Amino acid sequence: MSENTYKIGVYICECGPNIADAVDIDRVVETISKYPDIFIVKRHKLLCSGPGKDFLHEDIVTEGLTHVVVAACSPKDHETTFANICKKSGVNPYLYQLINIREQCAWMIKDKEAATDKVISYIRAGVRRVKYHSSLEQKELESTPDVLVVGGGIAGIESALNLASTERKVYLVEKSGRLGGTAGEFEGIMPYGSLSPEIVKSKIADAQANPNIEVFYDSIVESIIGFFGNFEVTVVRPNEDNIELKVGSVVIATGFELFDPSKTDKYGFGSKANVMTVREIEMKAKTGGVTLADGTTPKSIALVHCAGRDEVGYCSGVCCNSLLEIADYFKSKHPNIEIHDVHRNLCKTSPEEAERISNLEEKGVVFTRVSDVSINGDSSKTIVEYTDSKGTEKTIDVDLAIIAPAIIPGEDTPQVAQMLDLTIDDFGFFEEEHLMTGSFKTSVDGVFVTGCAIGPKGILDSVGQAQSAAGNILSRLVPGKKLHPEVKTSEVIESLCTGCQTCVTVCSYGATSYDEIRRVSSVNEAICRGCGNCVGSCPSGAIRAKHFTEKQLFQEVLEAIASSEISG
């Protein structure tokens, strides 16, 4: 296309008073109109409104524009709005440029003249940039709606139940011979904030009965390759051939382990004291009741919090509640039992939990805040030694001490992470994409992590996360619908590639790979999210970011910093 066939239209939005009051739009229109290659410059009160959108659409069509520049608000607000209007009006949406003159000019600069000058230079830069744009086409990809869930604990089951339908098969791979994971072991005492045992059992039964959930017991996932919409999975089954599955998405729900308190001598493991973990109490309660080594029922117990807290370096958050639950259990069975709760911190994550502490205090449970605690003793007595809040060293003699070990990453975490190229956080759990805005997502699109695999949490949170992951998959992986991968991806100019593989080391999404035979790198467009890491790091300039080419950026910057005179 030669330059004189360009018909560039510039539309300036007043954004009500937002832009109109802070910028001399008349001067902008007057100055920009003189700029070469600009066909029309128009202003509108509110381009994002219904009438505004209609005006833009009709005007682009009537004027027969080839390129559109809109000077308005942040691209976060309306870049897509106006791109869609361009598309509807027959202009490729990548031959359009949105310029943010609201947040970056009108709202920033008090002096109206200075703000106006900045708007003019921004629009000039945008116009220069758009001249170097190329039409880009949205590609479509076939996908499979089926999902692989790794781990048959409560998070895995919940994901599977939410996802499975007649149009979507779920493959649930469990390394043990039963479903339910840790939550499935709870029967005697249920930690507060958990589902009742009956609900867990019914969820397991539902998963087993669901014809669209295929459970592989005693099986492990050997490899997962591919990308969102198209993963290929190999599952190793006992006494059977490996099975190859095609899925569109993967949910990791590989759970957790508990800190081994015998790794330190602080908790009396190794001495002859009566010390049990919360899980041991659970198991004993399930099989007839809690008794001491000599077969008698304890008359006094100490609940010792934070076993392994210092060793692992973080608070697991849910263990406090499990100890309080145990206090409730003993008080309901033996109202006269003496209970000491010895804690450094008490994690209360809901108003109900605060209330529960008050109730337990009324029932005679003694809560003591301590700074240092250890357990010693012999078969006849168990001694809890601690330093109280005043710095005094004290001891309590009890029949039984119960400790709540920290939640630590599941043993399979490194292997699963390596298989999928997921990152692991400082503590060894899977790392979420973003703590707040993507707590169940990973750096690999289409791969989700739920439950304790991503960090300590209660059953309710695990279930909620499983539902969130399922919801995300349901909304994006619709049976029969094609996927629309990112358009503004990177591409390798093979003739310039030296094969140094720097791009492979810097890609966060695993989109770049090295072709050993042709000795060049390549970008998988289905995985690439257009972040530009590879582009910036390629010393040879052999990778181009579509829509952010060096030429486009160079010309845009050059125009932005040029003098205010019309440079052409």
Added chain:
Amino acid sequence: MEKNMKAKTVTPSKGALIPASNGLNPAVLEVLKKGIESGFFSAVLLPVKVPSDDSYAWVLTSQDSLLEKANVLPPVMTVQGGKALSSLTKHGASKMKIAAVMRPCEIRAAIELAKLKQIDLENVLLISMDCPGALPIQNYVDNPIEGEKNFSDAVQNDDVEPMRPTCKTCTHFSITSPDLHIATMGVTGDSILLVPSSAKGHSFLDEVGVNVETDASSWSSEIEKLTEARKSSKQKAVAEIKEQTSGFANFAEVLSKCISCHNCMSVCPVCYCRRCYFESDVSELSTEQYMARSAQKGSIRLSQDVLLFHLGRMSHMTMSCVSCGSCEDACPVDIPIAQIFSAVGDDSQSLFEYIPGMSPDDPLPLRIFSKDKELCDIERICADPLKGCDSK
């Protein structure tokens, strides 16, 4: 951008003493011939005198007639050895074993290129020697006979004065990370000491039947002494070049005579792009734009991008620059470009405690990233304020 903690190679304590009554070159060639005869390697890559007798070229050969003309330590560095080895193994490892005899800075360039996948070191036995420096190439080609004499006199008298500026201040002139190193400095009695520093090096010496049993301490202490002396002369030289180029005006002045021939880029062993950004059309402007810029600034220099070219190359090369001096040797207008790059390279490399080419196992600093440490180190921001991190 993690710091490399183990950049320093450990100096081996023992070597094999080989008689060298006729000098270094015949003794080393003798050993290389044994290597070929025994089949340990099939060919040797080394500098061979060109037929016109006025320069050296890298030759891969096993022929005696060519080995006769070889000089393992020629007076000049023509093509940087790392570049020669790269052109040989860029497209994959050699299936046959070869030996490459190169100066320490050439070995270091080769190691950097291996990290950048531009050299495959599999089946390559790297042999280096204590390097007395190299003469400026222009001085040599003007009068090769005198050049040979000047070089051998300088080596005899431990005189670095006639050598190139970067050689005079070189602090990595001895063992770096080859498989085998030829020690000469501090080795007395018409001998050389073959010091193996890898399993490959050891098995080669086994193959050619020499015993590694001579104490190498007189050599290593001589190297240590010389290195200290070089460090102080380097410090002085760096201060001078920084003074000369400090500030935009001075820097621009030093580079103002650049004729944009890009020789420095072409001869640089680690400048490995297929096509330089500055030889692409990305930063070219339209005639109108040049006119407008000239009007705006009062004047513009054409062709453009002299400063940007050097700064761009500097930013690309600074982590891997081995201060080999090739760029300065190739500069037709005598810009002290190697001295500038070396001074800047030292600074940026020391930020990451990285010495390019010292160990094949040290990753390129800009390819690795440690969130906690680096945010603290570089940005002075703690990635996890609650937990804190080592450097606080």
